[in-house]
Amino acid sequence: MIFLPVVFLLYWFVFKPLKWQNVLLLVASYVFYGWWDWRFLLLIVITSLSSFCSGLLIERYEGRRGLQRTVSAANIVLNLGILGTFKYFNFFKDSLASLLALAGITPDWPTMNIILPVGISFYTFQALSYSIDVYSKKFKPTRDIVAFFSFISFFPQLVAGPIERASNLLPQMLRERSFDYGIAVDGMRQMLWGFFKKLIIADGCAEVVNQLWANMESSTGLMLLIASLLFTFQIYTDFSGYSDIAIGCAKLFGFRLTTNFRVPYFSRNVREFWRRWHITLNAWFTQYVYFPLGGSRCSKWRTVLNTVIVFALSGLWHGADWTFVLWGLYLGLLFIPLILFKSRRYKDTAAHGRLLPTGSEFLSILVTFLLINFGWVLFRAPNVAAFADFTARLFSPSLFNPHGLTMKMATMLLWCGGLLLAEWLQRERQHVLQIDGYAIFSTRPARLALYALLVALIFYFAGEVQTFIYFQF
Numbered sequence: 001m002i003f004l005p006v007v008f009l010l011y012w013f014v015f016k017p018l019k020w021q022n023v024l025l026l027v028a029s030y031v032f033y034g035w036w037d038w039r040f041l042l043l044i045v046i047t048s049l050s051s052f053c054s055g056l057l058i059e060r061y062e063g064r065r066g067l068q069r070t071v072s073a074a075n076i077v078l079n080l081g082i083l084g085t086f087k088y089f090n091f092f093k094d095s096l097a098s099l100l101a102l103a104g105i106t107p108d109w110p111t112m113n114i115i116l117p118v119g120i121s122f123y124t125f126q127a128l129s130y131s132i133d134v135y136s137k138k139f140k141p142t143r144d145i146v147a148f149f150s151f152i153s154f155f156p157q158l159v160a161g162p163i164e165r166a167s168n169l170l171p172q173m174l175r176e177r178s179f180d181y182g183i184a185v186d187g188m189r190q191m192l193w194g195f196f197k198k199l200i201i202a203d204g205c206a207e208v209v210n211q212l213w214a215n216m217e218s219s220t221g222l223m224l225l226i227a228s229l230l231f232t233f234q235i236y237t238d239f240s241g242y243s244d245i246a247i248g249c250a251k252l253f254g255f256r257l258t259t260n261f262r263v264p265y266f267s268r269n270v271r272e273f274w275r276r277w278h279i280t281l282n283a284w285f286t287q288y289v290y291f292p293l294g295g296s297r298c299s300k301w302r303t304v305l306n307t308v309i310v311f312a313l314s315g316l317w318h319g320a321d322w323t324f325v326l327w328g329l330y331l332g333l334l335f336i337p338l339i340l341f342k343s344r345r346y347k348d349t350a351a352h353g354r355l356l357p358t359g360s361e362f363l364s365i366l367v368t369f370l371l372i373n374f375g376w377v378l379f380r381a382p383n384v385a386a387f388a389d390f391t392a393r394l395f396s397p398s399l400f401n402p403h404g405l406t407m408k409m410a411t412m413l414l415w416c417g418g419l420l421l422a423e424w425l426q427r428e429r430q431h432v433l434q435i436d437g438y439a440i441f442s443t444r445p446a447r448l449a450l451y452a453l454l455v456a457l458i459f460y461f462a463g464e465v466q467t468f469i470y471f472q473f
Contacts, residue, residue, distance in 0.1 A: 003032065008252055018176050022146045025173075025253070029155035033118075040117040043082060048152040050075050051127040055134040055141030072135040076128060083124045087116055091320035119159030121317055125284055127152050130166040132288055139167050147173040156249040160242045160470040162260040163280040169255070177254035187251025189433040189451070194244030196454050197237035199462040201419055204412050205234035206466045213380070216390060221399030224390060226409050231380050232373045233416040236265065238469045239278070244431055263349065263427045265372075265420070268364035270334040272346045273372055281317070285310050296339075304339055308332035318379070323387060327378045334371060349427050 007028045015024040034041045054075035061067040130151075133139040142148050151170045212219050212227035219227070243260040250257045260279050267273035274282055286295075293306040308329065315328020337343070350365060351357040357365065377394075381387035426432045433450075435441040441450065 022150045026150045029153040032155040047127045048149045051131045052148045054131045059141045075131045088320045122161045157246040162258045187248040190244045190248030190431045193433045194241040198241035202238035203466045205230040220401045221396045224394045228377050232376050266350045
């Protein structure tokens, strides 16, 4: 509660020169990250320093492509090695042990309790994009080490994205910034909407979802269906809520971050969904994995293989467990018919220029939502066996048994319905609280009344605060 106002006031009223503003951002970002565990600051320093130096070395060895390739590869190996050690060591060790057990071999390996640093996947991918872009001559390396370190560790989006490309955020670090009242107000509105989604909907859904998963044996199929639906909204409002807070907070300091969500649950096929969900991660894998593999500039079946590989890696990026890998493969499989039959690539939003969708649009949205919803069950499951058990209980005769339903479940479904309505009406805008143009909110008192209402709802309905889901990634 104190951190942001203090940094904001120092940033605009004390540290006015650009150089000192970047110094303040760097110090504030390290304090923000180190408050959780200061020891992991060493990792972000190593990642930042290696990527910064690799950019300078690649520039120095201009014309000597072999040396440039070696420098770029060394930086990639170092950073992926750090990420792999902290995030995937135990996963691969346990997976190998399971395979050896099938052959009758029981390895006696020491157990290592490795703590996963918050946000390591986000800032590692951000750093790698810089060095790869410099190597590919898409971006010139910077010599301003403070600006670069601030770019990697920028506290609003440090621990859960958006994953920023250097071409977007780093130039903003290098140029003078001035306070814009209109942008700052819009940033605060976006933050308010993010907090509302997180504290009211995401945390409320989490309470029900966690309880139902913990008591799966005594839950009916209908209760588990509600659990799957509520988790679908939980993960969306949790992650998009954080993105709104990050993007809005960045606006307070004069920065424009990349939009990370565009009403994904109104998508008309899975291709459109993935273009609207976690947009920056999708763009990262498209640019640095899918295109180097050949993208769609090859045979259909090779395109299918490239797509499945990307989604498998995307699943693994989300977590060190086979459920995440299978979730990624599931999405990849949903893509196959879209590739083979050249499905439509939607560029606009559903019902563009109209209040209501057509019958075919509504059906496409509903089918896509249900397919994605089923995938989220796999994403939420603690292991593959739990997913199989959940699915078997879900598709049982008790699916039509209303016994055990609670008022809390009904309340959260109503909140989710209200969210869908608000997002549908505002689907062409960056966030729901961009209410300019509505006659009812044409006056300042009317807008302030809406903001006050949302704040009151947060204080009244918010329960136990849950950790952001994507902090673990």
